Amino acid sequence: MTAYPDALAEARSPRRAQVLNLHATVEALVTVALLAVLVAAPALFSRATINDLGQAVCLGLFAISFNILFKYSGLLSFGHAAFFGFAAYTQALLLQSFAGLPVPLLILATGLSASVLGYLIGQICVRRSGAYFSMTTLAIAALFYAVAFKWHAATGGTDGLDSFMPSSLMLLPRWHLDSPGISQTYLLVLAILIPVAVAAWALLELTPFGSAVVAVKHNEKRAAFLGYDTHRVKLANFTLAAGLAGVAGALWAIDNSFVSTDSIDLSFSTTVVIIAFLGGSVWFWGPLIGAVVYIAASDWLSALTPHWQIWLGLAFILVVLFAPGGIAGLVKSLWRLALRRQAAANV
Amino acid sequence: MSETPLLRLDGIAKAFAGTPVLVDLDLSVRAGERRGLIGPNGAGKTTLINVITGAHQPDAGDILFRGKSIRRLPPHRRNRLGISRSFQILSLFGEMTVGENIRNAILRYRGLHVSPRRLLRRLDTIFTEVAAVAEMVGLGRAVQERADNLPYGMQRRLDIALVLAQQPELIILDEPAAGLSAAETRDLIAVLQATIGKRTLILVEHDMDVVYALSDRITVLDYGRVLTEGTPAEINANPDVRRVYLGEEAA
Numbered sequence: 001m002t003a004y005p006d007a008l009a010e011a012r013s014p015r016r017a018q019v020l021n022l023h024a025t026v027e028a029l030v031t032v033a034l035l036a037v038l039v040a041a042p043a044l045f046s047r048a049t050i051n052d053l054g055q056a057v058c059l060g061l062f063a064i065s066f067n068i069l070f071k072y073s074g075l076l077s078f079g080h081a082a083f084f085g086f087a088a089y090t091q092a093l094l095l096q097s098f099a100g101l102p103v104p105l106l107i108l109a110t111g112l113s114a115s116v117l118g119y120l121i122g123q124i125c126v127r128r129s130g131a132y133f134s135m136t137t138l139a140i141a142a143l144f145y146a147v148a149f150k151w152h153a154a155t156g157g158t159d160g161l162d163s164f165m166p167s168s169l170m171l172l173p174r175w176h177l178d179s180p181g182i183s184q185t186y187l188l189v190l191a192i193l194i195p196v197a198v199a200a201w202a203l204l205e206l207t208p209f210g211s212a213v214v215a216v217k218h219n220e221k222r223a224a225f226l227g228y229d230t231h232r233v234k235l236a237n238f239t240l241a242a243g244l245a246g247v248a249g250a251l252w253a254i255d256n257s258f259v260s261t262d263s264i265d266l267s268f269s270t271t272v273v274i275i276a277f278l279g280g281s282v283w284f285w286g287p288l289i290g291a292v293v294y295i296a297a298s299d300w301l302s303a304l305t306p307h308w309q310i311w312l313g314l315a316f317i318l319v320v321l322f323a324p325g326g327i328a329g330l331v332k333s334l335w336r337l338a339l340r341r342q343a344a345a346n347v
Numbered sequence: 348m349s350e351t352p353l354l355r356l357d358g359i360a361k362a363f364a365g366t367p368v369l370v371d372l373d374l375s376v377r378a379g380e381r382r383g384l385i386g387p388n389g390a391g392k393t394t395l396i397n398v399i400t401g402a403h404q405p406d407a408g409d410i411l412f413r414g415k416s417i418r419r420l421p422p423h424r425r426n427r428l429g430i431s432r433s434f435q436i437l438s439l440f441g442e443m444t445v446g447e448n449i450r451n452a453i454l455r456y457r458g459l460h461v462s463p464r465r466l467l468r469r470l471d472t473i474f475t476e477v478a479a480v481a482e483m484v485g486l487g488r489a490v491q492e493r494a495d496n497l498p499y500g501m502q503r504r505l506d507i508a509l510v511l512a513q514q515p516e517l518i519i520l521d522e523p524a525a526g527l528s529a530a531e532t533r534d535l536i537a538v539l540q541a542t543i544g545k546r547t548l549i550l551v552e553h554d555m556d557v558v559y560a561l562s563d564r565i566t567v568l569d570y571g572r573v574l575t576e577g578t579p580a581e582i583n584a585n586p587d588v589r590r591v592y593l594g595e596e597a598a
Contacts, residue, residue: 209463227426227455
């Protein structure tokens, strides 16, 4: 093989790659710290806080799944709650009917069913781009909401579904969790969420599949003329995002022991947009940070004023205007500033 | 003796909003041939490339590649058969590095582009290929540069690198020297002469120095029809061509 010293040397000591690695390191450090706190939370915080954190991590995975479409495919979905809500109802119904099966298996089945739904709906949606994609997802979500609202026999309509949680959850054959408390349910949610999210992160950040998705996002026309089946690449990512939203919805049903039309209505589809942008769509894990901050801010603001949503909306507007990268973007900017100061001090 | 041409266009017609751009056009390109396509602006050169590569569907006629019709195939399927093209208006992955741009082309060509079970970092052969292609077009020192930060001439080279990286059987270059200085054009000719090898080339270009340097046959288009075809010397001496295209420059 011929040696190509210039290109190889450039690639081995690249300035840009060093900067990128530093950003990746900061993201990894923040993410690991956050995950460590989440895992240790039952030993650190009150039951009420654990209850909130359970909501936050489910919402966080949901927002990550939304952001998989936005960050990697450039597709802004206004109807992502369709998959989340569909999965929440599916999980509730599965728990009602198959309480004797291991819960992880039921969650997997729910995630897969949401993926299949995503694959079918994606066939329509990903043929559009920009505003037309967003409007198509919005219309489909509205349809799903209407079905959930009207189909009382399956969904309980406005009453929702409750009493579906068995008193004893089977984790594995011969390993049951009897009358799980808040902390146990929370840890179960985390035990499913973390490996699922890490697998999705690895798929998109470390494999050729992720690089194909990003290539199609950056220049779909050129990708097609280089031999990429751009429709299938986008569809695959849409299916992945729907499946993850499905797992999030399944965990939400377990964590809340209750599913209502709130989990599938249109405002929930916009809440996830807010969470993702608040945390920062530039990082894979940014939306998880956003979810924790969102739940904490909601709690704090709602204790102060009944009009808390106005203030939260205002905060979102400020983030979009002045910190479009969200919290993750702010951390990146601060890190860059610190590096510049250090470089200046070294000169 | 009849040799099946690598590419054959039979009676291709294409109109936009009722205005005919290509009219009953026939074209035949042998394997290994380097074919220049020239003609005045609006002659239909880029439309013809778009029809061959699948960006446009012809209204009539057929396109045969290695004797089989590719008319109904989408662009990505035509690429996978061995047709790769560059663009008159640059079309790069601007926010990605030079290395990532070339990697996109190679991963697809090697069939690894959607592999979910391999780690990018472990694909050493791909990395070596990326470095080789970058070096080949003179971008060896720019592998880590963002594509849209490159000077225009270097972006042109990257555009061509994406084509060459896939080792296509048929290379189609759409005005590769557009916007380049005389020195950059000379460099580009040298790069192309060194890298195209025995592959088949269709070259659309207005700069006749580039066309003469890289073509062994030239087809002249005018108003969507083939005006004439011949060797560079024949084309240069053809009075019709001088009238409709070469004009004062060659006179």
